[in-house]
Structures are given as structure tokens and as C-alpha cells.
Amino acid sequence: MIDPSSSALLTDLYQLTMLQGYFDQGMEQSATFEFFVRKLPASRGFLLAAGLEQALVFLENLQVTPEEIEWVSGDGRFSKDFIDSLAALRFTGEVHAMPEGTVFFPDEPILRVTAPMPQAQLVESRLINLLHFQTLIASKAARCVLTAPDKMLIDFGLRRAHGAEAGLLAARASYIAGFTGSATVLAAPLFDIPVYGTMAHSFIQAHDDEMEAFDHFARSQPGNVVLLIDTYDTEAGAEKVVELAPRLQAEGIQVKAVRLDSGDLAKHAHKVRKILDDGGLTKTGIFSSGSIDEYVLRELLAAGAPIDGFGIGTHMDTSADAPYLDCAYKLTEYAGIARRKRSEGKATWPGRKQVYRLYDQHGRMQEDILTIEGDTQDGEVLIRPYMKQGKRLHQPESLETIRQRAAAELERLPLHLQELGIMPAYQVSVSPALQKLAAEVDARQA
């Protein structure tokens, strides 16, 4: 059985045809590729790096399995000697990266791979696939967290995430960005993320009577009583909760919260809050879901909606307002010589790079300097070593460590980048050393 998530053949065919070409020419010298985002989506002012852990696991275990080799052999495009070399291929290179949870900006590499050309080339598609998606979601989730820093935010997006892996990695990426947890069960055993969940409309509908459904659920999950009240009529549902609560309290069961999932959430929340308070349920919270994103959050908070927590699903797990990043993994050095492409609108900076970050007197990010490795600058060094000779240099970071880093990073953002609107871009300066290198590379390739 081929496992797509770890398969070396989860790649574009051109990687293999190029590898055949490199093999034929003996071009197996050291290559450096860097992963970066070319340009921010219009609705983003910064990005939050995520996905490195999965990228490192992928590289560490890289190999083309016998079953996969069988397919390559039968395909007819490849030579026997090359296929033998493919069967023996492992990742023996170096990785440098920004730690997960780091804020970054366009043109700044968040991952650099230096390895014999075939290895560094083959992994392109999957490395992009892993880094792109989690960075996309962490960056979207960070906007929700910045908008509602004091609210409980739960990832509800599995069902409309793009496949199984997207659902799971969205739970991880949003937790990194500061979400409280996820509704996705597997996020608990796989990532140790807190999971949350109570009931859907079907539970109410399956009962002939809404109050009976509430009662059954409360007795079944006495420590976890969050009742969904909008199946038929939201305010009528709230009245039923008020009626039921004393009977439950008599048995020591508290109604922790009610959930709203449709209609004008601010309006309903105000009415429901009053019904609950008038009924003595001042400690029963209101949780809300249904097409929520950072813009809806901002509106609800501005309207003073008395909502304590939010389930945020589709819009976050698909990053609906910006469903992809303009990112690339580009060759910047081969056989000791810096390289770049100059394609229109897609030119890249050559050489192995480093990013330095300067902070203002309040500890907020002020400016980044993009330069070549070795051109030491003032400021914090953002790109660090992670693998050497194909081995990881550190134990995997815990999600809590990454999450705390992300929280600290969001705090250090310039204030204008903590807002949702379109903002003046953060300053990323290109050092004289890097500009000189680019000019030299162009002169050579002219």
C-alpha cells in the first residue's frame, strides 16, 4: 500500500524527468533551494510560518519504496541505471529554516534545503505542499486570534477542508496560531490538541421533542452540556433551556453553554443572553458558529454581541478569502555558484540567504533585512539549522512551544499589522551584499 502522505512519488512528474537528466549528465553536486512567498495576498499583512515539522519528517524518511519503483520501472520514461539510483536515494542534506510560529514576510525564505541535486529537486512538490498549506491556515487563524484575543476559538472546519490531511493539519496550524482547540477527534491522538464537541441538529431532530433531546444529552454528557438551540426557533430554544436547567441542577448538572448556529448571531445572542439571565442562568455561556471568519468576528464584537466562544470552520480551513499563497521553492545555488531565474514578474534572489529582524524601542518588529548568509547584520537571526547530513539536529518542538512562540510573535507585530484592513507593507530591505550578488549572477547569465 502506497501511503501518499509519506510517498516520495507524491511529486510532479517533471521532478523525475529532470532527475533522469541530472543522472545522465552526472549533475549530482550540491544544490540549494529556498522556499519563500513572493507576494502577500491582498488581505494579508504578514504570514505565520508552519509545517516545518511535517517537512522534516518527510525528508528524514524519504525513500522510493519497492512498490513505487515498480511503477517507475513500468512507466517506460526512465533508464534502468537511473531507476536503481532512485531506489537508493535518501535525504543526506542540510535544512535551515525559520522555527514554526515565526512571523515572516515576502521574499524571506522560511526553509532552505542544501543537498545533492537529485534529492533537493525530488522533494520540491511535497515540501511546498506541506509548508504552503499550514502557513496559509496559521496565517488566517492568526487574524481570527488577533481580532478576538479573549474568546474561545475552536476549529470546526474538517468537513469542508480539502481532504483528510487538510482537516488534520488545519487543526494543527490553527492551534499554533492560538486557537483553543479543534472539533476534529484525530487531532487529539495525533497532535495532542484539545478537542471540543457537543451536538448537531440531527440529535435534536431525531427526538420528537426538543426539550427531551436537551435532557437526554445533558444526562449523557453531564460535564459537557452545551445545547444547540436553533434547530426550530432560537429564542424558544433558550426558553426551554431555562425551563430545563433547574431540574438538571437538582441533579448537579450545569448547562455550560448554549450554541447558536444560524440567523443574525448578534441579535440572537443579545436576546438569548437576556432570556438566560432572566432565568437565572447567568453563568451559562453562549457559543456561536456558522460562516464565521475574522470579519464576522470583528462585526460581532463591535456590536457587543454577548458571545463567549466561536466555532470557526470553512472560512478558516479553506482560507476562503485567500485560498493560496504565491509561494515557490527555487534553486538559488548549484555547484557552489549562486543562481536565479529572471522570468517576468517571477525573478528571485540568488544565493543562500539569511534574514535579520530589527525591533523598535517597544519591542515591536520594525524592519527585516534580507541578505546572504555570512553577511552579518544587526538584529535577530531568523533562519536556523535543523538538519545536517540527513539527520535532525533537535528533538521535534512541542506544539505548546510553537504556540507560545506564535503568541509572542503576534504581540510583537507592528500595531497596524494587527488590524484586518489593507495596511502599508512591512519593510523588508535587501542588503547591498545581496543586490551585488544578484547583479553578478545576471552578468554571468546575460
Place this chain on the structure above:
Amino acid sequence: MIDPSSSALLTDLYQLTMLQGYFDQGMEQSATFEFFVRKLPASRGFLLAAGLEQALVFLENLQVTPEEIEWVSGDGRFSKDFIDSLAALRFTGEVHAMPEGTVFFPDEPILRVTAPMPQAQLVESRLINLLHFQTLIASKAARCVLTAPDKMLIDFGLRRAHGAEAGLLAARASYIAGFTGSATVLAAPLFDIPVYGTMAHSFIQAHDDEMEAFDHFARSQPGNVVLLIDTYDTEAGAEKVVELAPRLQAEGIQVKAVRLDSGDLAKHAHKVRKILDDGGLTKTGIFSSGSIDEYVLRELLAAGAPIDGFGIGTHMDTSADAPYLDCAYKLTEYAGIARRKRSEGKATWPGRKQVYRLYDQHGRMQEDILTIEGDTQDGEVLIRPYMKQGKRLHQPESLETIRQRAAAELERLPLHLQELGIMPAYQVSVSPALQKLAAEVDARQA
């Protein structure tokens, strides 16, 4: 090792808390759930059903593994007896569905599950996850196919698809919709989809000389010579191809095509076509990639761009202009009684449904009738049986069969729905029998 793609715990926690509630109340009677799309995205006039095969495989193999049971046991939310019932749970129900490749419209179920409540409930999240994504991508890809019916269209989207499964299933869904193939290698061994690929910029950059890179590649892949010419200067690249071609021809190697990946594609294609033709390479095609979607395709074709094939990536694999569908899997019957929710803006039609399709005298779709099962109408029956007592009734359909069905369906679309603009909606009529049932359900639940 938990495999997320087949795990019964790739679900929302509320499924498990509800299942505990059903268990406590002995509510294990037969439930019917239907999957449908509530509303089309603004930029869609129809949808193409896809994902049924993966949904059936998931149901057929449904079980909570011992490793997963261990997590559930340790979680603390669930009773021992319930956990035992969960370990024994298998899918024993019925599935009715529209075949993959069928065109459908809002409110029309494309999947109906009838099974004991716990089974039918538990699978909700993953069934939506599977059907939503492939339908989303097949529907987007169909728009590309309708816009450029005579062109070679290749899925290039793996790298920016949302994870491994999304990349693979996008290859499948776009092939169903009529794409020629995919760049994703694993799509060949896993789905028997034709795969395509030649070279990236890194291959050119790794050489000191562009012409040498072309030459090396051509000798290495003599049957597959597509040369990427925009790394430094597109027209200069084309001139080099013209210079190189006779030397290759002398050895029996033909340059099949050149690829453009940046800049004004129509302008470059015209210039490159002239350079190739003037150089005698009239049979060398032009293949193009780079931020292409159906709108760009329409523009390029309107500009008469001499492009023979297109690599379509990010915009299709993320369905960028509509990255999700407003879809649901809703309880429509429990214990023999039809049900629906009436939540604001989210009310659903109750009962087990069937869809009949009427065609005009030219064989084009004219109107669909949504009614309850058993209320026979004129027209083609769209929903058919696929599983009974947990077993599949048919062999899996081949992708070719599904692809041919999709092609026939796209041909039968009303002409206005074959265009890209916003169009008058297709007529889906709700039968008197279904309206009467809804009124009865509401009267009972009032």
C-alpha cells in the same frame, strides 16, 4: 499507526458525544441522512458530482481500530458500554447516490445514507469531507474544459493543493471532468490517470548555459521533449530552440513543444509561434502554464493565442474563486418519521428524496423535479442504489466510464450554463408531494 484517510475518528467530536447520547437512550433505529448543496457559489451555474467511490470505500471499511478505541477510552467523556459498542460498529446500511460525473443543482441529494443512527451519524464529517472536495474540484475543472474543449489540459496543482489527499483527489476529480491528465506522479499508480511532466526552471538554472540544458534534456527524454523557455528571456529561449532543433533532428529527436510560464502569455505565444514557424518548427507546439484558470483560458482563446495545451494548477486545485461549497449532510428521516430543521436560512427538505430530470427536444437539460421517493415522475431517475446491508451492489466504476458520463453530461447542459458568466439559475421544481410532506413535518414539530 492511525491512517487518517480511512479512520472512523476522522470526524467531529460531537459525533461521538451524540453517539453516547443515542446509546444511552437506545436510539439506534434507522436514520436517513442526505448530502446536498444548499446554494451555488456566485460563479457556478451547475456542479459535477464526484467523490462517491472514496465515500463507498470509507463506509465499506468503517471500523474504529483498537488503537483508536484506546484513545476514546482514555478521553474520559465516554462510558465503557458505549465504547464496547463503538469497537463493534460496522456500516450495515444502504447508500443511494447520483453516479459520479452527474451534473446536479442545489437541494438535490447526491448521496443518501440509511442505516442505524449511530452508523449514519458517525460518518457525517468524513462523507462531507470527501464529497465536498472532489465535487468542488470537478465542478471547477468542468468550467475549464467547457471553455477550452479542444485543448490539452493538465492538472498542475499538487504543490498548492491543501495537503496530500487534496493533491491526489484533485487529479482524480479534474480527470473525471475531462482534463487530459495530471502532473502528479502518484495519480498514475493509484488512479491510472495519464501523467505528464518535463522540466522546471531549476533544470535550466543548474546549467551554465540554457541551450546546453535544452540539449541535455532532449537527449535524456528523447520521446518527451518539451522545453521551458522563459527562465531568462522567452523569445531568446525560442531562438535557441530553433538553433538546437536541427542538431536534434539529425539524431531523430523532435522538439515536441516549448513551455511558457510567465509574462503576457498571449503576446509571448504569438511571438514564439512566429519564431518557431520561421525556423521551420511548425510542428512544435506551445504549452503554457502560470496562474491559469477558466477566465484566463477564455481571454487567451479570445486573443487567438496559438497555445496548444495548458497546465492548470493552483486556481483549480484550490477552486480559488469559490474554495468551498455550502453543503450539508442532514437528517431527513428517523425511526420511519420524516424530519427537517427550520433554522433561519438553513431549512432543509424532509424525507427520502429522488430527483427526476427532463430534457428538451435537443436533448438538453430542461428542468429537474425534486420529490419524495416513490412519487414517480416523468424524466430520468438520477439517484440509484449503491450499497445494501453494508455491501456494495456493483464493482467500482472505472474512471473512464465516469469521465465519459461527465462528458455526456456537460454536452447536455443548457447552453447558457456552458458559459462562464452569472446565468439564470436552472429550474429545480419541488413536487407537490414533497411540499406536502414538509408542511406535515412542520405541523408535527410546531
